[in-house]
Amino acid sequence: MSLPRILAIHAHPDDVEIQCAGTLGRLKQLGCEVVVATMTAGDCGSAVLGPDEIAAVRRREAQAAADLLGAKYYCLEFKDLQISHDNESRRRVTELMRKARPDIVLTAPPVDYMSDHEVTSLLVRDAAFNASCPNYKTQQWDPAPATSKIPALYYVDPIEGIDWYGQPIAPEFIVDISETFDLKLKSLACHSSQREWLRQQHGLDEYLDGCRRWSALRGAEIGVAYGEAFRQHRGHPYPHDNVLLKVLNAAGR
Amino acid sequence: MSLPRILAIHAHPDDVEIQCAGTLGRLKQLGCEVVVATMTAGDCGSAVLGPDEIAAVRRREAQAAADLLGAKYYCLEFKDLQISHDNESRRRVTELMRKARPDIVLTAPPVDYMSDHEVTSLLVRDAAFNASCPNYKTQQWDPAPATSKIPALYYVDPIEGIDWYGQPIAPEFIVDISETFDLKLKSLACHSSQREWLRQQHGLDEYLDGCRRWSALRGAEIGVAYGEAFRQHRGHPYPHDNVLLKVLNAAGR
Amino acid sequence: MSLPRILAIHAHPDDVEIQCAGTLGRLKQLGCEVVVATMTAGDCGSAVLGPDEIAAVRRREAQAAADLLGAKYYCLEFKDLQISHDNESRRRVTELMRKARPDIVLTAPPVDYMSDHEVTSLLVRDAAFNASCPNYKTQQWDPAPATSKIPALYYVDPIEGIDWYGQPIAPEFIVDISETFDLKLKSLACHSSQREWLRQQHGLDEYLDGCRRWSALRGAEIGVAYGEAFRQHRGHPYPHDNVLLKVLNAAGR
Amino acid sequence: MSLPRILAIHAHPDDVEIQCAGTLGRLKQLGCEVVVATMTAGDCGSAVLGPDEIAAVRRREAQAAADLLGAKYYCLEFKDLQISHDNESRRRVTELMRKARPDIVLTAPPVDYMSDHEVTSLLVRDAAFNASCPNYKTQQWDPAPATSKIPALYYVDPIEGIDWYGQPIAPEFIVDISETFDLKLKSLACHSSQREWLRQQHGLDEYLDGCRRWSALRGAEIGVAYGEAFRQHRGHPYPHDNVLLKVLNAAGR
Amino acid sequence: MSLPRILAIHAHPDDVEIQCAGTLGRLKQLGCEVVVATMTAGDCGSAVLGPDEIAAVRRREAQAAADLLGAKYYCLEFKDLQISHDNESRRRVTELMRKARPDIVLTAPPVDYMSDHEVTSLLVRDAAFNASCPNYKTQQWDPAPATSKIPALYYVDPIEGIDWYGQPIAPEFIVDISETFDLKLKSLACHSSQREWLRQQHGLDEYLDGCRRWSALRGAEIGVAYGEAFRQHRGHPYPHDNVLLKVLNAAGR
Amino acid sequence: MSLPRILAIHAHPDDVEIQCAGTLGRLKQLGCEVVVATMTAGDCGSAVLGPDEIAAVRRREAQAAADLLGAKYYCLEFKDLQISHDNESRRRVTELMRKARPDIVLTAPPVDYMSDHEVTSLLVRDAAFNASCPNYKTQQWDPAPATSKIPALYYVDPIEGIDWYGQPIAPEFIVDISETFDLKLKSLACHSSQREWLRQQHGLDEYLDGCRRWSALRGAEIGVAYGEAFRQHRGHPYPHDNVLLKVLNAAGR
Numbered sequence A, B, C, D, E, F: 001m002s003l004p005r006i007l008a009i010h011a012h013p014d015d016v017e018i019q020c021a022g023t024l025g026r027l028k029q030l031g032c033e034v035v036v037a038t039m040t041a042g043d044c045g046s047a048v049l050g051p052d053e054i055a056a057v058r059r060r061e062a063q064a065a066a067d068l069l070g071a072k073y074y075c076l077e078f079k080d081l082q083i084s085h086d087n088e089s090r091r092r093v094t095e096l097m098r099k100a101r102p103d104i105v106l107t108a109p110p111v112d113y114m115s116d117h118e119v120t121s122l123l124v125r126d127a128a129f130n131a132s133c134p135n136y137k138t139q140q141w142d143p144a145p146a147t148s149k150i151p152a153l154y155y156v157d158p159i160e161g162i163d164w165y166g167q168p169i170a171p172e173f174i175v176d177i178s179e180t181f182d183l184k185l186k187s188l189a190c191h192s193s194q195r196e197w198l199r200q201q202h203g204l205d206e207y208l209d210g211c212r213r214w215s216a217l218r219g220a221e222i223g224v225a226y227g228e229a230f231r232q233h234r235g236h237p238y239p240h241d242n243v244l245l246k247v248l249n250a251a252g253r
Helices: A015-029 A051-069 A087-100 A115-130 A181-189 A192-202 A207-221 A243-252 B015-030 B051-069 B087-100 B115-130 B181-189 B192-202 B207-221 B243-252 C015-029 C051-069 C087-100 C115-130 C181-189 C192-202 C207-220 C243-252 D015-029 D051-068 D087-100 D115-130 D181-189 D192-202 D207-221 D243-252 E015-029 E051-069 E087-100 E115-130 E181-189 E192-202 E207-220 E243-252 F015-029 F051-068 F087-100 F115-130 F181-189 F192-202 F207-220 F243-252
Strands: A006-010 A034-040 A072-078 A104-107 A152-156 A173-176 A227-233 B006-010 B034-040 B072-078 B104-107 B152-156 B173-176 B227-233 C006-010 C034-040 C072-078 C104-107 C152-156 C173-176 C227-233 D006-010 D034-040 D072-078 D104-107 D152-156 D173-176 D227-233 E006-010 E034-040 E072-078 E104-107 E152-156 E173-176 E227-233 F006-010 F034-040 F072-078 F104-107 F152-156 F173-176 F227-233
Touching: A006 A015, A006 A087, A006 A115, A015 A034, A015 A051, A015 A104, A015 A173, A015 A181, A015 A227, A015 A243, A034 A051, A034 A087, A034 A115, A051 A072, A051 A181, A051 A192, A051 E051, A072 A087, A087 A115, A104 A115, A104 A243, A115 A152, A115 B115, A115 C115, A152 A243, A173 A207, A173 A243, A181 A207, A192 A207, A207 A227, B006 B015, B006 B087, B006 B115, B015 B034, B015 B051, B015 B104, B015 B173, B015 B181, B015 B227, B015 B243, B034 B051, B034 B087, B034 B115, B051 B072, B051 B181, B051 B192, B051 D051, B072 B087, B087 B115, B104 B115, B104 B243, B115 B152, B115 C115, B152 B243, B173 B207, B173 B243, B181 B207, B192 B207, B207 B227, C006 C015, C006 C087, C006 C115, C015 C034, C015 C051, C015 C104, C015 C173, C015 C181, C015 C227, C015 C243, C034 C051, C034 C087, C034 C115, C051 C072, C051 C181, C051 C192, C051 F051, C072 C087, C087 C115, C104 C115, C104 C243, C115 C152, C152 C243, C173 C207, C173 C243, C181 C207, C192 C207, C207 C227, D006 D015, D006 D087, D006 D115, D015 D034, D015 D051, D015 D104, D015 D173, D015 D181, D015 D227, D015 D243, D034 D051, D034 D087, D034 D115, D051 D072, D051 D181, D051 D192, D072 D087, D087 D115, D104 D115, D104 D243, D115 D152, D115 E115, D115 F115, D152 D243, D173 D207, D173 D243, D181 D207, D192 D207, D207 D227, E006 E015, E006 E087, E006 E115, E015 E034, E015 E051, E015 E104, E015 E173, E015 E181, E015 E227, E015 E243, E034 E051, E034 E087, E034 E115, E051 E072, E051 E181, E051 E192, E072 E087, E087 E115, E104 E115, E104 E243, E115 E152, E115 F115, E152 E243, E173 E207, E173 E243, E181 E207, E192 E207, E207 E227, F006 F015, F006 F087, F006 F115, F015 F034, F015 F051, F015 F104, F015 F173, F015 F181, F015 F227, F015 F243, F034 F051, F034 F087, F034 F115, F051 F072, F051 F181, F051 F192, F072 F087, F087 F115, F104 F115, F104 F243, F115 F152, F152 F243, F173 F207, F173 F243, F181 F207, F192 F207, F207 F227
Parallel strands: A006 A034, A006 A104, A034 A072, A104 A152, B006 B034, B006 B104, B034 B072, B104 B152, C006 C034, C006 C104, C034 C072, C104 C152, D006 D034, D006 D104, D034 D072, D104 D152, E006 E034, E006 E104, E034 E072, E104 E152, F006 F034, F006 F104, F034 F072, F104 F152
Antiparallel strands: A152 A227, A173 A227, B152 B227, B173 B227, C152 C227, C173 C227, D152 D227, D173 D227, E152 E227, E173 E227, F152 F227, F173 F227
């Protein structure tokens, strides 16, 4: 099996790192090309700086985190708290899909605590399909060509692994990230502005500790130090085969 | 514990009264400030009057019901059957959240028989979060300042307590409204135009009787005369603590 | 019971035939008037022809299939992969509902592998309700009058009968289509362009065979040769009575 | 020369009557089919009644005036003070053009005291051209076919015959309406609500007198009792020949 | 004659000061209430600072200039180079008109070198009329009531007093601002960021000198040291009487 | 003087060739880089082919004509008869301006017989200015950087050199194209589909002859065989110097 190309896309800077940087680290070790994308630049992530200013800070932080992971970084320049399930948004995410041409996509789960995450999930699911249809146009200046196939699509955990009512959402499978957990934590630490903001906004003062606890919990479910959980989208024409696990397991041998 | 400020917001005039007027009555008795809001003025609620005319009637009815409950009333002036999950709508509901500054929000459930209810639920969930982000702008003339925290968010019952397929949606907890049931019924009776319209449109001729039956059913589940059911939204940064029950129970002692 | 009027509406040309042509055939045999509608003309359904060209081909194929079923055919001229849950879309589907005036509606299920299907489902549910409200305007040139009642609403199977994660979605009931299965297959065979496209795009080379297998599986669940599965929408004001089964059973006697 | 079909379209109910009812009367006498259309139903034309109510009144008044003139009446249901030069508006006016299929169009002048008039003028000019292009689609349910030619297009006077700065806009030619002036005045008198509104709103208390004075002024310019002034749009592919005058003059002989 | 209320509104911070601060100074001396408004906060007015940052600077500068003129200042928060002639924009400007309730409005001319100026002119003309129609709604949270009359409307000079082709646009009348010219220059000097930006962007390094030269030129046309030129909008229902000159002349006696 | 970069942009394929191909030919002979752009692909330019099909034909024709002129060709993919003066359109034309980085722009005149031409003129004027503002964003995937200056802007003739009323619009100056007239005619002849369409649609059967007559008329005004007419936009910050004539005259020596 040739190495798959990977796209990890989530709503805001730091979401990718929180949910799947350990897995990305493992895939990178295997030699996979990795693209990290965020829908927004995180323009609402500050109580002190204005939208442009905090966005500039966070684009730099996201770039630094991607550099650490050996990934190419894109920001799609949506606005925080304004992601909508409309055609302009579909076209933009589809253009990313055609530019990145991934074999495997990791993205936000369809149910989470806020619309930015949930709508991102829908848009990425749509785009993974739409990108392969040559008659679907993205209205960009130099549009990338249609992809040749639909990628395998995976949803990461919602925050805290719960649904709207606080009930756990069971993962389908868990990836052992014990080896790359340090890298994950370092990549997360790149988002220093967000750590500050969350402390002020939500009274959560333990950006890295929370990440460690959650990763340890998911790891414990499969008897390893640290883990990250996923569910695969297996709608009709999407690959039903779990290529992500196959790649990781093949490497383990 | 100081008394929480309450916002009850649902799609149409009478929805708040049907689903949670008894609970609002109890909170008001405790001394809480209560705000009632409807997304629309109910402009499609008539087979006889035109949109403007029936809306004028129903704004008055909603105001009368709110007066009875000792609540301030706002109509957000969306249009019946036209509530959409877009950014203009998010901004308007967020502005309400910033004006009302509630500690507790009661709103429509995410799954119900029609889009007006479901989209209201999504918009209110979004707004409860967005209101606390200073960089999120509502584009109103004299916008209220960002809120200082995310309120506790509760979903009322869907109509008939069922999902799309007629299956029951189990409530998380039920509030005993036996003492305030009469008030609830009186507040509902303020919506006399709607009683007429439902009779003609859906062949349901028992506006008040239906409300009584449903409240009695919910009450029976906890062994009291009348009850109203709720589920709390416990997504990541929303309060996980059931402050609504705490306030009501503290009062009971 | 007088014979009900039937509307079957799904996203793309061939979706109706795949999911419910056998049931439509039985209803037609009973003497029901049947209307088939597709949201789009299938403009993305080709890797070779441009949008206009393939749409022209597929409108003709859909018309041929409807002719075979003895149904009137409408195309609502949405665009493939661009169906959105907004008010312009609601109005257009509501206008169809008012023109077709069905007693029974068969449509896409709320959870399926792609947005075109899921949003169609939401729009049809909205339209079935909205059509009956005289104050709801569709902004068409010669708008049809409001309907006199909300029709009974049924969801067909998602493709492969699965949810996003590949888990089966249990049907509520299954219709025996053994007698009309040949007609169903013939009507599906009218969509020859789609058969080609699916072969190239998704590597699925067995348009008719897949349909036969799926219909046989659903049939086996009730011990007949071929079947089609449905779930009824039983939200508050929608008919809760299973009129579809009643009509079919009455005929069976 | 066979008799031309006539379309007179202006922004609000009463604009057509004020500016060209005398000419329409003459054309009708000759046997021409006449269509009168208003962009809006005049929903802002009252300080007392709400939008729906005054619109209902004014649709009836416009219909009565059209009946008097022997004309078919259409209201395009734009909203007062909200006419915009966008594609949805172009499509709607184009659909009218294709339904009415006029040989001669009389419409608002490109410069007048308010946007509703000026934008109507632009939209009608656009529509007269667009209607003849088969590939231009109006997105209506049962769209009329493309027209076979571009009609001759005429602009009526701006109100008071002046530009924004109060300077006279010279007409190109004036039609003698002495014979039909009584009819014009009667048709104008049908708009009784507007007479009331203008009196209250603008302090202009002489609806019919003002019309008489203006018509007399225009008449005096060509030495007759009453006249109406026009300018012909002679952009590239529009008929350059003054067919309106030809028809009227031929009749005079 | 009681003192009129004045509204001066132009596209960007500094446009009002350049074109009519001398006249505003004279009106203020007479005791008139003056409101200054800008459509945008000038977010594109820098080659160094980002949109939010330069907008914050320029809001402060505009406020300082208004303070100097004794005027209340509003920013309508449109975006530079994005002002459009659509209904959302009309509503926002109409709301200003209803809040400021002016007797006299000074605004941008209909022909100038760029769309922001020209579209502002159209929107203000529309709003002056629309504000007086009670049925016209602005969709703001606490909308101001409709005005009781249409204000007298004046257009200031285009930049350089020329049309698109460099031809002079003759003013209708010129106001002697010799006494208040120093104030005008000081108010203009408040916009220090803009002075910098223009120097870099357009190679015009003489913000105040240019203003002095232009004011002197306009003054010379009526034989005074400094002047500002205007044209009055005299469309149908707008005041035709030159109340601005009357007020100033009455004061001169 | 170093050689200027040229951008000629008009609404539809063939408009550039009709109005300024002779001038482009002369500029190309001097060694200037030339970019030709059309707003649309001409999708309404056929009574026989559908939109996609005729657009494909006309893109090829426009490319062939540009090849003949030694120019790079862009199509901005607006739709025929749908060009609007809105922000999405402004952004797209601004992106072209930033990609082409012209010193001289030739475009449609502000007054012509149809909106596509007039709105193109406005959008290009806007874009020439907007492109130089770094804070103005075009929302493209890989946006070109802001330009360093505003280009000199020229309007070509309206069709037939007339305004809406058939009155001549006097040119500011005329370029002698006698030497390059053959090239102009050949480039126009590339648009063979349009020649056919105009013959059917407007009864104008003399595509090349009309062009020859018009060029000869303009030439006669300055005493040469063939000419093309222009007016320069001299709004405030646009170059007031006639660099186009300077380049051509310098070359003549």
